[in-house]
Amino acid sequence: MSGPNTNYDPVEVSALDPAQVDANVQAALDAIAAAGDLDQLKQVRTAHAGDKSPLALANREIGALPPTAKAEAGKRVGQARGRVGQALKERQAELEAERDERILIDEAVDVTMVPGRRPLGRRHPIEQMGRRIADIMVGMGWEVAEGPEVEAEWFSFDALNFDEDHPARQMADTFYIDPPEHGLVLRPHTSPVQARAMLERGAPLYVACLGRVFRTDELDATHMPAFHQVEGLAVDEGLTMAHLKGTLDRLASELFGDGIVTRLRPSYFPFTEPSAEMDLRCFVCRGTDPDCRACSGTGWIEWGGCGMVNHNVLRACNIDPERYTGFAFGMGVDRALMFRTGASDMREMIEGDVRFDAQFGMEI
The missing domain is CATH 3.30.930.10 (Bira Bifunctional Protein; Domain 2)
Incomplete structure (x- = not known):
């Protein structure tokens, strides 16, 4: 039986290529920043942090690497996913704050204003x-x-x-x-x-x-x-x-x-x-x-x-x-x-x- 392939270079796997990982991270950050409301942010989360996102697929490739290569690849992909997750969390907080502020304005009630009620009918x-x-x-x-x-x-x-x-x-x-x-x-x-x-x-x-x-x-x-x-x-x-x-x-x-x-x-x-x-x-x-x-x-x-x-x-x-x-x-x-x-x-x-x-x- 032959030993493990200690000469396997993870860079040769395209999903784990550092440049590709950085590109995926940047694409995710741009999409997160462009999300205008919580519904759009939900779509961005699915596309860039979901199970079928590029970073999730790269994380799956780590399992096929030899033990000597797993640590470095795992650290790189984990940091990338952490950056995306943190950006999502911060953008989520910003959009929720904007929503709450908008609700306070849109649903504000002036208790001093005379209500515009429909006039009631009356007998002649x-x-x-x-x-x-x-x-x-x-x-x-x-x-x-x-x-x-x-x-x-x-x-x-x-x-x-x-x-x-x-x-x-x-x-x-x-x-x-x-x-x-x-x-x-x-x-x-x-x-x-x-x-x-x-x-x-x-x-x-x-x-x-x-x-x-x-x-x-x-x-x-x-x-x-x-x-x-x-x-x-x-x-x-x-x-x-x-x-x-x-x-x-x-x-x-x-x-x-x-x-x-x-x-x-x-x-x-x-x-x-x-x-x-x-x-x-x-x-x-x-x-x-x-x-x-x-x-x-x-x-x-x-x-x-x-x-x-x-x-x-x-x-x-x-x-x-x-x-x-x-x-x-x-x-x-x-x-x-x-x-x-x-x-x-x-x-x-x-x-x-x-x-x-x-x-x-x-x-x-």
């Missing part, structure tokens, strides 16, 4: 006012009743004691659904809900009717062709105008504050007898300022109509007028909103401008 102020009125009536023990907006002419007029030639039944005042002879209208008031409630529930009865109504009015600061009404109807034994007055005073004080009372002025409506116009004590000056713009110095503001239910209406709705009496009242929800907020133009309520709605917020 007219709906808020309607709900407030409904809550007051329910708190007084009444129920809330609803009915269709496209209504039969009988419920809108005949059941409410309107004569056939009453001006309100003309097309100049009421919207009729084509063809007119079918007797369908856009309800001009919420009183048909009262008629339906009496027919369906009988007496005793305490209902508040809220909803949208339609009339052929021109749109201006104080009138709209589509607006909102609330009407109250009470039918029971022994009801009088005193009960009506007390109910209106309670409703007015709940809506407009303590000290607001109502007064009744004689008037005429087909569905009530006797009938009255109801006025509010001025909620601005309480009747003490002769120059008040809200009430023109009179101390009173017109609010709506009211009265005792006409016996013909009770009979039409199958209620015995000899046993039961009733009172009714009605006012505009939109006008009540104007009173509470000081709004001067009804058109602002229906233009859909969120700036108008936003100033009212939410009520609880």
Whole structure:
């Protein structure tokens, strides 16, 4: 058996050639320095320090060398791999520091800055006012009743004691659904809900009717062709105008504050007898300022109509007028909103401008 080849020169192995090893080291250092972020550095690590990198392949060749050559070759390759590993470690630390500094800048939070939140939706102020009125009536023990907006002419007029030639039944005042002879209208008031409630529930009865109504009015600061009404109807034994007055005073004080009372002025409506116009004590000056713009110095503001239910209406709705009496009242929800907020133009309520709605917020 022959002895080991002690004359084997490791320089003759190209991977272990000192010049080649230095070139591989320099290529690795250049690539490490050029890495712009941690992901690029990871690719450089694989290419120049991984298992298939030139220096790793050179390290494998050492095992084939004779013992006398292994020490020198191992030292040379080990130092080369150590330089590359140290460069990787230093560059890793630099890139991590840059990343952390960038995160602090990019994700910085100015706690003094007002947050840019998406504006929340809100109920329309007219709906808020309607709900407030409904809550007051329910708190007084009444129920809330609803009915269709496209209504039969009988419920809108005949059941409410309107004569056939009453001006309100003309097309100049009421919207009729084509063809007119079918007797369908856009309800001009919420009183048909009262008629339906009496027919369906009988007496005793305490209902508040809220909803949208339609009339052929021109749109201006104080009138709209589509607006909102609330009407109250009470039918029971022994009801009088005193009960009506007390109910209106309670409703007015709940809506407009303590000290607001109502007064009744004689008037005429087909569905009530006797009938009255109801006025509010001025909620601005309480009747003490002769120059008040809200009430023109009179101390009173017109609010709506009211009265005792006409016996013909009770009979039409199958209620015995000899046993039961009733009172009714009605006012505009939109006008009540104007009173509470000081709004001067009804058109602002229906233009859909969120700036108008936003100033009212939410009520609880």
